[in-house]
Amino acid sequence: MNIDFHYGVVYIAARVGGMTAGDALTVAHACQYVDDATTTGILRFKGGETFERFATAHKLFDYANTENDQNRLVWTPFHFLPAGEGATLEEKAICRPDSEVARELVRRAIRQRDAQTCLHRLGVTLHTYVDTWAHQGFAGIESPWNRVHLLEAQDCTRKGWLARLRLAAGHLLEHIEEDVLTIALPVGHGAALHYPDQPWARWHYIDGRNNFISRHNLPDFVQAAEMACRAVRGYLAGREDFETQAGMPEDAKDAITRLLDTNRDPDDNQRLRNVCEWIKAGRIPGLKEAVPGYIAKGPGSWKHKATGLLCDDDTGDRPEWTNAFEESDYRLFHDAVKQHRFVATQEILPARGLRIA
Template structure:
């Protein structure tokens, strides 16, 4: 999924679920920031203080990254949550929608609702949770399950120059492109390109086990939004049985379905703009308000507000550590990431026979 869902739709789900606008913004921002937090390592301050960070994405979504150890710490716990079902490690590592593993990850986040990182942890968790619908059938480790052959899509808009080609020609290019990418992009859905992340897409392909896979993203994305609303209601109520909480009202679900189905701009940032316009215009029943803007990098970003650093790689004078840093969204997000990664890779997955980190 992209920013239109991770920020825009998650904001809607949080507000419909009863969260205040400020808290909903924090949760949605943390949810999207999982895709933008590409800096890892030690942040060093002028006075000698240090703060450790883990990247939750590779730069430019580098699915071609061949460092499998790093893939297991980035893609698996945050983007392709293993379902833990099957016999071999590769089969257990495959992501499945709304899996029992995913539900346990959600329950563990709700259990920490009184901690200082609670909202940020919830946002990180929701990113991982909703991606189980979009990334189903793929794995965050090198795996034959990630191989894609003969991918075809009738209702998808291609980016850049592919968008200008006739449908039949685009299909031929797809076949060549995905066969090559299957070998070059061994992690996640790299060989499937952007199709898993487009809310309206209908597409099909042959997977690495020679199974015919047919996907219709729209109902999956709507279900992911509805379950996110249930998670928020459970979080606010202090209940871990989120699946038993009320979801979105039918009129909200219908409006969201129309929005996701008709908002087909290839640029996900433009799709986010449309989502925000719908909310601001009251086209989501019961919700009429401006959606706060999202800034990933530079001036106004969480990192800049906490450190004054503009560059992604910490280039520049070392910042001064203050107590304000400890209360910053940047620090709270990264500590939530550490908690999420540890619980997922060291507790939940090993308990289901899957040790990948």
């Protein structure tokens, strides 16, 4: 999923679920920041203090995207959560929508609702949870299940996207086919291009086991929004059985269905702007308000507010360590990330016979 869902729709789900505007904004920002937190390693302060960060994403063509050990630490716990079903490691690593593993991860976040990192932890968890619908059938490790052949889609401009892909890759390629992408991008849904993340897309392909896979994203994305709303209600009520909580009212659910189906700009940032316009105009029943813009990096970002640093390469500049840093969204997010990763990779998955980190 892209920013239009992780920030925009998750904000809607949180507000409809009963969360205050301020808390919903924190949850939605943390949810989207999982895709933007690409800086890892130790942040060093002038006085000698240090703080550990862990990247929750790689850029698409980052060389680390081909290092399986790194993928297992990044893609698996945050973007392609394994369902833990099957006999082999490759089968257990496949992401399945609304799996029991995913629900357990949500329950663990609800259990920590009184912790300082609770809102950020919920946002990180919701990113992983809703991605199980978009990323179903793929794995965050190198796996034959990630192979894609004969990819076809309706209502999508594949030629234009491939042209942008060539430029982004920095390669002068005359032809890019799924088989080539399968080799170049062996992790996750890279070979399926952008189709898994487009809310309206209808597409199909042959997977690595020669199975015909047909996907219609819209009902899956609507269900993801519905379950995110239930997770928020469970969080607010302190109920780990969040799946039993009330979902979205039918009129709000219908509005989100229309929004996801008609908001088809290829630029996901423009789609987010459209989502925010719907909210501001009151087109989501029971919700009419302005949504602050999302700033991933640079002035006004969580990192900048916490440290004063403006770029990802912060190996030279050392900020002052202050109590404000300890209270910052940036610190809380990274600590929530470490909590989430530990629970997923060291507790939940090993209990289901899957050791990946």
